[in-house]
């Protein structure tokens with residue numbers, strides 16, 4: 001079943017073959033847009049796009065490994081030739097590898113985490129920005145986390161004090177910084193850039209320990225992807241409102 005509020009629009013979601021990304025893709029497509037299911041693995045990507053198509057949605061797989069510039073460039077060239085613009089970019093792909101206190105973290109895990117969660121967001125945003133500029137009102141949503149909030153993780157009595165994962169948490173703080181900096185550059189254009197905290201959602205990322213559903217986790221990013229012209233930019237939000245940086 002599809003609504004028509006995003007009719008004629010094109011959305012790209014990275015890491016959309018499963019988890020919250022797949023659900024974001026589904027909900028955006030249900031609003032009537034063409035959704036591009038970004039995935040690094042062809043089989044997983046085709047399967048996910050096929051699932052959405054079987055639900056009557058306009059979904060297409062696009063090969064996109066956010067750590068591989070050649071796939072990013074090829075995807076941007078394909079979107080340019082096929083659609084000439086991109087209305088919505090959701091930087092959702094991420095990994096969480098660290099399981100140790102900071103002092104025991106292997107630097108290779110830090111590097112790999114930043115490659116995907118930080119440099120991946122930068123590279124994809126940079127490559128697709130020319131196409132977002134061609135859209136009427138481009139929207140960029142960066143998937144952050146409550147664990148990226150220094151205000152929350154630095155509070156010894158806060159709910160995240162025990163989740164002291166240097167690689168993952170600091171990568172999400174960096175995503176927050178990227179969000180502010182791209183939003184600052186793009187102020188004065190119709191493009192809005194915001195960070196989304198989906199809450200603790202049961203997915204493969206946390207061996208399904210999260211207590212929220214993917215439907216709940218997709219709520220804030222989808223809302224930010226559909227912001228009206230008078231909506232915020234350069235902000236950090238969850239379902240309850242503004243998250244402190």
Ligand code: NAP
Pocket residue numbers: 014015016017018019020021038039040041044064065066067091092093094095116120143144145146197198199200201202203204205206210
């Ligand atoms: P997930 O189920 O593990 O899904 C992550 C997705 O990212 C998968 O599709 C994965 O693809 C993809 N991915 C990883 N590396 C990639 C790469 N190099 N290129 C392209 N795609 C790549 O995790 P999730 O929980 O849905 O997470 C979605 C987003 O929400 C992430 O940004 C995460 O940090 C954020 N988040 C999640 C929670 C939570 O509680 N779950 C909380 C806060 C924030 P493969 O299948 O190929 O591995």
